[in-house]
Amino acid sequence: MLPAWSEPFSGPARARLARQRPFGTVARAEAFGGTDGSGLRVAVVDSGVEATHPAVGGRLVESVRVELSGDDAAIVVDEGTDVVGHGTAAAGIIHAIAPGAELLSARVLGPDNRAKGLAFLAALEWAIETGASVVNLSLSSKSEALYADFHALADRAYFSNVLLVSAANNVPGPSYPSLFAAVVSVAAHDVRDPEVWFYNPSPPVEFGACGLDVDVAWRGGGRMRVTGNSFAAPHLSGIATLIRARHRGISPFETKALLAATADDPGESR
Amino acid sequence: MSRGGADADVGSALLVLRGVVGRLAAATRLESGTGTIVLRSVVQAAVALIRAEAASIALLDPATGRLVFRVAAGEQGDAVVGLAIGSDEGVAGYVFSSGQPLALGEADADPRFGRGAAEQTGYVPRSLIAVPLGDDSGTIGVLEVLDRRDGEPFDLRDLEAATVFARQATAAIRATQLDRDAASLLASALASLAALDEGQPLSATDTAALVSAATSELSASDPTWALADAISRIRDADPGQLELVLDILDSLARSTERRATTRRRVGRR
Numbered sequence: 073m074l075p076a077w078s079e080p081f082s083g084p085a086r087a088r089l090a091r092q093r094p095f096g097t098v099a100r101a102e103a104f105g106g107t108d109g110s111g112l113r114v115a116v117v118d119s120g121v122e123a124t125h126p127a128v129g130g131r132l133v134e135s136v137r138v139e140l141s142g143d144d145a146a147i148v149v150d151e152g153t154d155v156v157g158h159g160t161a162a163a164g165i166i167h168a169i170a171p172g173a174e175l176l177s178a179r180v181l182g183p184d185n186r187a188k189g190l191a192f193l194a195a196l197e198w199a200i201e202t203g204a205s206v207v208n209l210s211l212s213s214k215s216e217a218l219y220a221d222f223h224a225l226a227d228r229a230y231f232s233n234v235l236l237v238s239a240a241n242n243v244p245g246p247s248y249p250s251l252f253a254a255v256v257s258v259a260a261h262d263v264r265d266p267e268v269w270f271y272n273p274s275p276p277v278e279f280g281a282c283g284l285d286v287d288v289a290w291r292g293g294g295r296m297r298v299t300g301n302s303f304a305a306p307h308l309s310g311i312a313t314l315i316r317a318r319h320r321g322i323s324p325f326e327t328k329a330l331l332a333a334t335a336d337d338p339g340e341s342r
Numbered sequence: 343m344s345r346g347g348a349d350a351d352v353g354s355a356l357l358v359l360r361g362v363v364g365r366l367a368a369a370t371r372l373e374s375g376t377g378t379i380v381l382r383s384v385v386q387a388a389v390a391l392i393r394a395e396a397a398s399i400a401l402l403d404p405a406t407g408r409l410v411f412r413v414a415a416g417e418q419g420d421a422v423v424g425l426a427i428g429s430d431e432g433v434a435g436y437v438f439s440s441g442q443p444l445a446l447g448e449a450d451a452d453p454r455f456g457r458g459a460a461e462q463t464g465y466v467p468r469s470l471i472a473v474p475l476g477d478d479s480g481t482i483g484v485l486e487v488l489d490r491r492d493g494e495p496f497d498l499r500d501l502e503a504a505t506v507f508a509r510q511a512t513a514a515i516r517a518t519q520l521d522r523d524a525a526s527l528l529a530s531a532l533a534s535l536a537a538l539d540e541g542q543p544l545s546a547t548d549t550a551a552l553v554s555a556a557t558s559e560l561s562a563s564d565p566t567w568a569l570a571d572a573i574s575r576i577r578d579a580d581p582g583q584l585e586l587v588l589d590i591l592d593s594l595a596r597s598t599e600r601r602a603t604t605r606r607r608v609g610r611r
Contacts, residue, residue, distance in 0.1 A: 156432065156433065156436040181436065181440070210440065210442060211440035211441060212442075213441075214441060214476060214478070214481065247441070260498060296448070297446070298444060299495070301442065302440070302442045
């Protein structure tokens with residue numbers, strides 16, 4: 073028994089991820105070789121990022137948090153702290169893959185569902201407007217009332233050439249924007265290798281990436297061994313950043329196609 | 343039967359009802375309610391099947407906005423019951439806020455999670471799973487599972503097992519909430535009735551308004567009650583109004599069905 077979204081990417085089930093030509097024919101060196109993500113910005117919408125953590129490499133250039141007053145969300149400049157460690161973990165994974173990219177952080181933890189949804193919307197909008205090329209989302213909203221707002225924002229990102237990478241949510245019920253077509257939705261596979269990712273031709277969760285027993289940065293300059301879809305997403309955000317740095321100006325759709333074309337062959341045993 | 347006899351029947355029925363409601367309200371305030379028993383059996387099952395040292399469930403207290411640990415299982419678990427943490431603090435708070443299930447383990451000798459809880463309970467876990475308790479109506483709490491007994495880190499299967507237990511707990515909590523709400527609805531409607539001048543007979547409209555007012559207090563926390571109120575009021579409509587209401591409901595049902603079909607396609611698992 074595996075988490076629903078991880079099941080297609082794990083163990084014997086993986087053999088069913090049949091590849092069709094021309095996928096599998098693009099070499100990784102062609103897709104993202106010779107770049108470290110320089111010139112691009114990646115936003116981490118999460119619990120904040122610890123600016124001084126060695127795993128972030130001093131690349132955090134902007135850090136904000138969302139403050140809510142009623143239904144009004146204000147973006148407030150933050151000093152770059154993380155009360156949990158989760159956002160620092162995501163930023164550390166991205167930095168390890170794309171050390172040249174600049175990191176942005178928006179902290180969005182909120183106490184209740186609606187407040188959380190509104191803060192999340194405001195942070196996502198900020199990330200799109202602030203010039204992020206890739207936005208890593210390790211959280212999602214269950215608020216039906218905000219469905220249309222999230223949909224509009226996901227479309228705006230897509231048409232503004234901003235790639236949203238979202239962790240799939242294993243909890244039943246709606247989950248926005250992680251199940252939208254414009255988003256790269258990621259679950260954890262069971263291979264302990266950050267350079268392995270799989271493409272699943274049966275949406276909504278199209279990619280499986282490293283999310284089992286990952287050694288990540290954590291708050292207080294520490295490290296933690298973690299498991300979950302929210303650690304798989306930043307691996308793919310990192311790779312997507314390299315692709316978008318190597319081929320400047322390509323669309324989210326083209327980026328997704330290259331991610332699929334360079335995915336590991338599920339038939340190869342690892 | 344004379345009119346006076348009928349009034350006397352109504353009067354004694356009301357007294358019996360008040361007595362029942364009083365006991366019902368008192369019973370649901372006791373923490374050993376069926377809801378707690380089910381939650382306790384869920385954490386016990388989690389400990390047994392995931393082979394963990396301990397498991398616990400924290401629920402959001404809407405009055406304080408904090409997560410309060412309600413039940414626990416395992417030798418190391420009990421000390422956590424009653425502990426309250428901020429709903430955006432620590433790993434439990436993160437999982438509650440983000441809705442993302444996580445498993446964490448020590449990467450060095452100084453685990454950076456659960457330190458606050460560890461200081462208060464005397465138990466410092468080496469590893470933990472935290473899974474949100476949630477359904478379509480939102481997130482209501484967090485299930486935590488601490489330390490595998492074989493010392494191994496939690497894997498994807500443990501994470502999925504915890505998610506299944508969290509679903510059971512969520513369903514149990516939702517059912518108990520409706521029971522509690524029903525008792526408090528009866529109590530508050532009867533209290534309003536008792537406050538009225540007893541000599542004045544109540545019209546059907548008056549009683550309907552009284553029950554609706556009592557229901558609206560519950561609707562703020564659970565939209566099911568607003569719906570229940572609307573449905574029961576439809577029954578008082580005249581035939582013309584009823585037909586209009588049915589037409590509206592019919593078109594609403596069609597549009598919801600269309601939306602659900604689209605979502606099902608999107609949300610297939």
